Amino acid sequence: xxxxxxxxxxxxxxxxxxxxxxxxxxxxxxxxxxxxxxxxxxxxxxxxxxxxxxxxxxxxxxxxxxxxxxxxxxxxxxxxxxxxxxxxxxxxxxxxxxxxxxxxxxxxxxxxxxxxxxxxxxxxxxxxxxxxxxxxxxxxxxxxxxxxxxxxxxxxxxxxxxxxxxxxxxxxxxxxxxxxxxxxxxxxxxxxxxxxxxxxxxxxxxxxxxxxxxxxxxxxxxxxxxxxxxxxxxxxxxxxxxxxxxxxxxxxxxxxxxxxxxxxxxxxxxxxxxxxxxxxxxxxxxxxxxxxxxxxxxxxxxxxxxxxxxxxxxxxxxxxxxxxxxxxxxxxxxxxxxxxxxxxxxxxxxxxxxxxxxxxxxxxxxxxxxxxxxxxxxxxxxxxxxxxxxxxxxxxxxxxxxxxxxxxxxxxxxxxxxxxxxxxxxxxxxxxxxxxxxxxxxxxxxxxxxxxxxxxxxxx
RNA sequence: GGCGGCGUACCCAAGUGGUUAAGGGAGCGGACUGCAAAUCCGUUAUGCGCCGGUUCGAAUCCGGCCGCCGCCUCCA
Numbered sequence: 193x194x195x196x197x198x199x200x201x202x203x204x205x206x207x208x209x210x211x212x213x214x215x216x217x218x219x220x221x222x223x224x225x226x227x228x229x230x231x232x233x234x235x236x237x238x239x240x241x242x243x244x245x246x247x248x249x250x251x252x253x254x255x256x257x258x259x260x261x262x263x264x265x266x267x268x269x270x271x272x273x274x275x276x277x278x279x280x281x282x283x284x285x286x287x288x289x290x291x292x293x294x295x296x297x298x299x300x301x302x303x304x305x306x307x308x309x310x311x312x313x314x315x316x317x318x319x320x321x322x323x324x325x326x327x328x329x330x331x332x333x334x335x336x337x338x339x340x341x342x343x344x345x346x347x348x349x350x351x352x353x354x355x356x357x358x359x360x361x362x363x364x365x366x367x368x369x370x371x372x373x374x375x376x377x378x379x380x381x382x383x384x385x386x387x388x389x390x391x392x393x394x395x396x397x398x399x400x401x402x403x404x405x406x407x408x409x410x411x412x413x414x415x416x417x418x419x420x421x422x423x424x425x426x427x428x429x430x431x432x433x434x435x436x437x438x439x440x441x442x443x444x445x446x447x448x449x450x451x452x453x454x455x456x457x458x459x460x461x462x463x464x465x466x467x468x469x470x471x472x473x474x475x476x477x478x479x480x481x482x483x484x485x486x487x488x489x490x491x492x493x494x495x496x497x498x499x500x501x502x503x504x505x506x507x508x509x510x511x512x513x514x515x516x517x518x519x520x521x522x523x524x525x526x527x528x529x530x531x532x533x534x535x536x537x538x539x540x541x542x543x544x545x546x547x548x549x550x551x552x553x554x555x556x557x558x559x560x561x562x563x564x565x566x567x568x569x570x571x572x573x574x575x576x577x578x579x580x581x582x583x584x585x586x587x588x589x590x591x592x593x594x595x596x597x598x599x600x601x602x603x604x605x606x607x608x609x610x611x612x613x614x615x616x617x618x619x620x621x622x623x624x625x626x627x628x629x630x631x632x633x634x635x636x637x638x639x640x641x642x643x644x645x646x647x648x649x650x651x652x
Numbered sequence: 653g654g655c656g657g658c659g660u661a662c663c664c665a666a667g668u669g670g671u672u673a674a675g676g677g678a679g680c681g682g683a684c685u686g687c688a689a690a691u692c693c694g695u696u697a698u699g700c701g702c703c704g705g706u707u708c709g710a711a712u713c714c715g716g717c718c719g720c721c722g723c724c725u726c727c728a
Contacts, residue, residue: 200656220728233728263726346655347724394726416728421655423727446728447657453720457727484676485665490658490721497664500677507676510690546666554666558675568691621686628688639690646690 194412195488195550197420197443198344202550207411208441213249214406215241216440218398218415218423219301221258222282223267226289227463228493229449229456233416235479236446236487236551238295239591240414243547246590253298254405256398257283260305260391265380275381276305289466293475294592302401304392308383310400311392314434315372315385323433327363329375329388335368338429344443345421370426372396395426399439403431413440417447417488447489456493464493477502479592483553508560508584509594511567513648515581516598518574532583533576539563543587553591560588601647605636609645612638 193202207213217237220230241253259279268275283303304311315331318324323337335341335349342348349368361367371393376382382389402410408431415424424443431439448455451462469478472495481501485491532540539559546555567580588594601609612627628638632650639646 218728221726227728229728231728236728261726345723348654417656418723418727421723422725448722448728450721455722455727459727480676481664488657489665492664494664497677500664504676507690514690552666554675558666561675565691616686619686625687637689640685640688641690642684648690 193548193550194442194444196441197445200346203442205442207249208409211248211250212252213244213412214252214254214410215244215412215414216254216256216398216402216406216410217298217413218419219255219257220286221261221263222279222286223261223263224282224458225465225467226286227456227465228469229416229463230286231290231293231466231469231478232449232482232491233446234290234295235293235482235592237414239483239487239553240412240444240551241298242296242590242592243551247544247548252300252406254300254302254402255298256401257286257301257303258394258397259283259303260381261394269379279303279305289470292470293466294479294595296592300405302405304397304401307397307400307404308392310404311396312373312383312385314396314400314403314430317434318372318430321433323430324372325365326387329373329390330363330371331373331387332364332369333372333426333430333433334365335370335429336366338433340432341368341425341429344425344428347421347425370395370422372430395423396430398423399427399431402427402439403435408435408439409437410440412442412444414444414446417445420445446487447491449491449493451493453492469498473498474502474505476593476595477505480505480508480557483591483593484557486554487551504561505593508564508588510648511564511577511581512585512594513598514568514646515574515578517646519578519581520600532579536563536566536580536583539566540583540587543590547590556587556591560584560591563587599649601636601649602634605631605634605647608634609638609647613645616640 194205195202215237217233220226237253237255241251244251257279260275264275264278268278271278287297315324318333319326319331322334324331324333373385373387373390373396374393375387376389376391380391382391402413413424413427420443428439450456451460451464454460454462456463477498478501481498482491484501539562542559542562543556546552546559549555563580563584567577567584572580585594585597608627608631612624612631615621615623615627631638631647635650637648637650639648
């Protein structure tokens with residue numbers, strides 16, 4: 193089941209082509225560093241894509257870059273460099289940031305400026321079909337000609353007009369009409385067009401790129417909830433006016449990350465960049481924190497909550513650390529080929545059921561935590577522990593968690609461990625404790641167990 | 653004003669008609685330990701913003717009220 197903004201209900205997921213799923217999600221406008229809000233959106237759609245693949249779909253995932261836009265141009269003019277330099281700079285920064293978050297690259301990452309011909313073709317068809325009109329080199333979509341306008345956001349045209357704070361531009365036939373093409377102003381990048389040099393409006397790029405890579409009608413279209421109106425509403429209008437078929441079947445929108453009670457936004461100056469967060473938190477902890485709340489719900493930024501997630505992550509990971517020595521040994525080399533014990537099947541089933549229910553990651557995580565407890569609690573056979581831990585990791589990876597295998601300790605840590613074992617044998621606990629503290633400084637935790645001391649990497 | 657969302661324990665957060673209201677964090681008591689850590693056991697909501705109603709039965713449905721938030725303008 194997937195919650196569809198269009199119907200405002202959860203609907204069974206039925207793809208247009210059996211076994212195949214085509215998905216488009218609106219990317220970022222590259223004029224500045226990305227913040228936690230972007231991180232949430234990227235992680236949410238990363239998990240959706242991962243899960244759909246896990247569930248057996250052949251997924252084609254497209255996510256664009258908006259690399260021509262007012263704010264990019266303004267910034268370029270401020271710095272006295274070409275717009276392209278700004279967009280390239282922040283595309284590179286964006287890629288670095290989300291790679292640090294473990295977000296997998298989509299199948300296609302188109303840039304708006306590489307698809308101007310496709311946009312022009314679309315606009316020409318809209319003009320030819322009477323859905324758009326030209327004024328002084330600008331081209332506007334005439335909302336009145338598309339009666340379904342408002343169907344996604346639940347707005348009706350009259351109310352839109354009543355509360356209209358839209359820019360009053362008398363050249364437009366109606367204040368609600370939106371720009372498909374903007375005539376070039378001095379000092380702006382421009383492309384030739386049948387209506388003179390200019391640049392594309394914001395909405396048309398997504399229609400053009402989605403259609404180019406996914407066809408006129410595809411399965412899932414996603415983005416932040418703020419894009420429902422006007423962005424996605426406009427995409428639907430301009431696309432469906434041309435194609436006469438549903439642009440996307442399912443509209444999926446993620447909830448925001450707030451700073452305190454306020455929305456995070458550049459204009460309020462309360463953004464927190466991904467880079468700043470990654471400096472002080474394990475990226476997987478950030479991911480766990482984000483996935484601990486349903487994707488459609490609002491999240492309030494808190495360093496404390498992310499820290500708690502780091503602690504929880506260590507717990508989740510523990511069975512993998514415990515299983516590592518066995519898994520590495522010769523005897524269990526083929527452990528992955530052993531079937532997962534039946535007693536663990538319930539956890540996998542619960543995980544899948546949760547994810548099938550509109551990507552309910554909090555519930556899926558609960559299943560993983562219970563799984564983890566089951567692996568830690570009873571004294572399992574090494575074989576059960578190894579296969580169970582492998583299954584736990586396989587599921588966690590669908591959420592982008594527990595990506596790393598347990599790592600062997602470096603030689604200097606092992607040397608200190610040997611020293612500590614010797615000290616303890618002589619009941620020299622003072623020395624033993626010193627060594628334990630020393631090892632901790634190197635990033636490893638020492639746990640004494642009946643089977644001897646165990647080393648685990650410190651996390652969070 | 654229009655549209656939408658939220659209010660569940662000390663904190664975060666699932667659950668949207670039916671056994672004892674998930675899970676994580678935090679606290680407290682205990683076991684284990686040389687001490688720890690980890691783990692385990694016990695414990696912290698007879699109640700899910702408030703008031704009514706429907707029902708054999710509601711956190712879940714309906715009505716009203718209170719509080720918080722988002723969109724309607726660039727925004728993930």
